[in-house]
Amino acid sequence: MQTLLTSVQMRKADEYTIANKPIASVDLMEQAAKSFVKNFIRDEPDAGKNIAVLCGKGNNGGDGLAIAYLLLGAGYKNLKVYLVNFSAQKSDDYTINLQRLEETRCLKIKIDQPSAFKNINADLIIDAILGSGLNKPLKGDYLELVASINQLNKKIYAVDAPTGFFAEGKIPAPYNGIKAYKTICFQRPKINFFFPESVAATAHFEVAEIGLDEDFIQKSTTDFYLIEKQDVAERLKPRKIFSHKGTYGHALIIAGNTNTMGAALLSSMACLYAGAGLTTACIPQSGLTALNAVLPEVMALPRDEYTRIENPAKYQSIAIGPGLGVSIENERLLESLIANNIANNKVLVIDADALNIVSDRQDLLDKLPVNSILTPHMKEFDRLFGEHESWWDRVETAKNKARELKIVIVLKNQFTFICTPGGKVIINPTGNAAMAQGGMGDILTGIIASFAAQGYSSEDAAILACYIHGRAGDDLAKKRIVVTASQLAKRISKEIRALTGS
Ligand SMILES: NC(=O)C1=CN([C@@H]2O[C@H](COP(=O)(O)OP(=O)(O)OC[C@H]3O[C@@H](n4cnc5c(N)ncnc54)[C@H](O)[C@@H]3O)[C@@H](O)[C@H]2O)[C@@H](O)CC1
Numbered sequence: 001m002q003t004l005l006t007s008v009q010m011r012k013a014d015e016y017t018i019a020n021k022p023i024a025s026v027d028l029m030e031q032a033a034k035s036f037v038k039n040f041i042r043d044e045p046d047a048g049k050n051i052a053v054l055c056g057k058g059n060n061g062g063d064g065l066a067i068a069y070l071l072l073g074a075g076y077k078n079l080k081v082y083l084v085n086f087s088a089q090k091s092d093d094y095t096i097n098l099q100r101l102e103e104t105r106c107l108k109i110k111i112d113q114p115s116a117f118k119n120i121n122a123d124l125i126i127d128a129i130l131g132s133g134l135n136k137p138l139k140g141d142y143l144e145l146v147a148s149i150n151q152l153n154k155k156i157y158a159v160d161a162p163t164g165f166f167a168e169g170k171i172p173a174p175y176n177g178i179k180a181y182k183t184i185c186f187q188r189p190k191i192n193f194f195f196p197e198s199v200a201a202t203a204h205f206e207v208a209e210i211g212l213d214e215d216f217i218q219k220s221t222t223d224f225y226l227i228e229k230q231d232v233a234e235r236l237k238p239r240k241i242f243s244h245k246g247t248y249g250h251a252l253i254i255a256g257n258t259n260t261m262g263a264a265l266l267s268s269m270a271c272l273y274a275g276a277g278l279t280t281a282c283i284p285q286s287g288l289t290a291l292n293a294v295l296p297e298v299m300a301l302p303r304d305e306y307t308r309i310e311n312p313a314k315y316q317s318i319a320i321g322p323g324l325g326v327s328i329e330n331e332r333l334l335e336s337l338i339a340n341n342i343a344n345n346k347v348l349v350i351d352a353d354a355l356n357i358v359s360d361r362q363d364l365l366d367k368l369p370v371n372s373i374l375t376p377h378m379k380e381f382d383r384l385f386g387e388h389e390s391w392w393d394r395v396e397t398a399k400n401k402a403r404e405l406k407i408v409i410v411l412k413n414q415f416t417f418i419c420t421p422g423g424k425v426i427i428n429p430t431g432n433a434a435m436a437q438g439g440m441g442d443i444l445t446g447i448i449a450s451f452a453a454q455g456y457s458s459e460d461a462a463i464l465a466c467y468i469h470g471r472a473g474d475d476l477a478k479k480r481i482v483v484t485a486s487q488l489a490k491r492i493s494k495e496i497r498a499l500t501g502s
Pocket residue numbers: 011014015025028029032056057058059060061063091129130131132133134135136137138139142159160161186210
C-alpha cells in the first residue's frame with residue numbers, strides 16, 4: 001500500500017533523497033520538470049500553442065522555469081514565461097534555472113503587480129507560482145493575480161499543486177486558489193486530492209515519479225494509505241484443490257422489502273459472484289418467487305415481523321440492511337443479531353436501513369461486535385455521527401470512531417475511505433461516475449459479506465471488496481456511460497480471476 005504523506009513529510013523526503021542519493025537538489029528539480037514535461041507533451045502534443053508559464057520564486061517556480069526550458073527544447077516555441085515578483089526571497093534552484101533560461105531566447109515578462117497579467121494571449125497556462133510550500137491562505141497580490149488568471153478561463157496545468165491549494169487539512173470554502181484542469185504532482189498524490197472539495201482546485205490529477213527515496217517515503221509515519229493493485233493480488237487466496245462449498249463459508253444477507261426486493265437480489269448476487277460457498281437471503285415471503293427465479297443458487301430464509309436468526313453461528317458473515325426498511329420489527333431483529341453476534345464472533349456487515357436504525361438507536365453502536373463493518377455513504381454517515389461541514393472533518397470522525405468502537409467503517413464516495421480499528425485511513429482508488437446509480441452500494445455489501453464469509457479479516461474483506469467493486473466498474477465503463485448494478489455483480493468473478501491469475 002502506498003503511504004500518503006503531508007507536504008512537510010514530502011519536503012523531508014526531498015531532503016533525505018538529496019542527502020542520501022547521488023543527486024543534487026537542482027538535478028532533482030530537473031527530474032521533476034522532465035517528468036512533468038513528459039506527461040504534458042502526451043496530453044498537449046500541439047507544439048504551436050501559445051503557452052504562458054507562470055513562475056513564483058520558490059522551488060515550485062524553479063520547476064516552472066525548468067519546464068519552460070525543456071518545452072522550448074521540445075519545440076514549443078510560442079511559450080512565454082511570467083516571473084511573479086511579489087516577494088524578495090528566491091530559492092537557489094530558482095536562481096540556477098533562471099540563469100539557464102537567460103541563455104535562451106525565451107520571452108520573460110516580470111509581473112510586479114497583479115494588473116500586469118490581464119490581457120495575455122495564451123491557449124494554455126502552466127501554474128508554477130506556489131506549490132506545496134503554501135503555508136497560509138492566499139491574500140493581497142497573490143489572491144488578485146490568481147483571480148485574474150481564473151477569469152481568463154484557460155486550460156491550466158498545475159505543477160505539483162494548484163497555487164493556493166492546501167495539500168492536506170480542511171479545504172477552505174469557497175476555494176480561492178488556481179482552478180486547474182489538471183495537476184501533475186510529484187511522487188505521491190496530495191491527500192486532499194481524494195476529497196470531493198478538491199474538484200474546485202483541479203478537475204484531474206496524475207502522479208509523476210521523480211526519483212525520491214521510496215524506502216524513506218514508505219517508512220514514514222502516516223494515517224493515510226492508498227490501495228494498489230498488488231495489495232489486492234497479494235491478499236486474494238486462490239481457490240484450493242479438493243475444496244467444496246463448505247470451504248468458502250456461508251453468508252446470510254438480511255435484506256429486501258415489498259418494494260425494495262431488488263436490493264436483496266443484488267446483494268445476494270454479488271455475494272455469489274464474489275465466491276461465497278453458500279448464500280442465504282433472509283427476505284419477506286413476497287420475494288421468494290423472484291429469488292427462486294433470478295438466483296436459484298441462493299437459499300431463502302423467509303422473514304416476517306417476528307423473525308430472529310435462530311442459529312447465527314452457522315453463518316461466517318451476516319449482512320443486514322439493503323432495502324430492509326426501518327421498522328420496530330427490523331430494529332428488534334438487528335438488536336438480537338448484535339447481541340448474538342458478540343457471543344459467536346462472526347462478521348456483521350451493517351448497511352443502508354440497518355445504519356438508519358442504528359442512527360436512532362445510538363446505544364447499539366457501543367454494543368457492535370468487534371470488527372463489525374459499517375458501510376455508510378455520506379448522508380448515512382452524518383445521520384450516524386452528526387453533520388460535518390467538510391470531508392476532512394468527516395474522515396477524521398470516521399477514523400476516530402473506527403478506532404474507538406474497534407470496527408471497520410467503509411465511508412463510500414468516488415474515493416472510498418476504509419477506516420480501521422488500528423486508526424488507518426485506507427483510500428480506494430478504483431471506481432468512476434458511470435457507477436453512480438442505485439443498487440451499487442447493495443453490490444458492495446454483498447461482496448464484503450462474501451469475502452468475510454470466506455475467512456478474510458474484516459479489514460481485508462473491505463479492502464478487497466472496494467477495490468474489486470471499483471475495478472469492475474472501471475472495466476465496464478470503458479464501453480459504457482453507465483454501469484448497472486446487475487452488470488457489475490456479474491463481472492466480479494472475472495475481476496477476481498484477473499487479479500489472482502488463477
Ligand atoms: N528539492 C526539492 O525541494 C524539490 C521541490 N520541488 C518543488 O518545490 C515545491 C515546493 O517549493 P518551496 O518549498 O520552495 O515552496 P513554493 O515554491 O511552493 O512556495 C515558495 C514560498 O512561498 C511562500 N508562501 C507560502 N504560502 C504563501 C502565500 N499564501 N502567499 C505568499 N507566499 C507564500 C513560502 O514562504 C514558500 O516557501 C514543490 O511544490 C515542487 O514543485 C520539486 O522540484 C521536487 C524537488
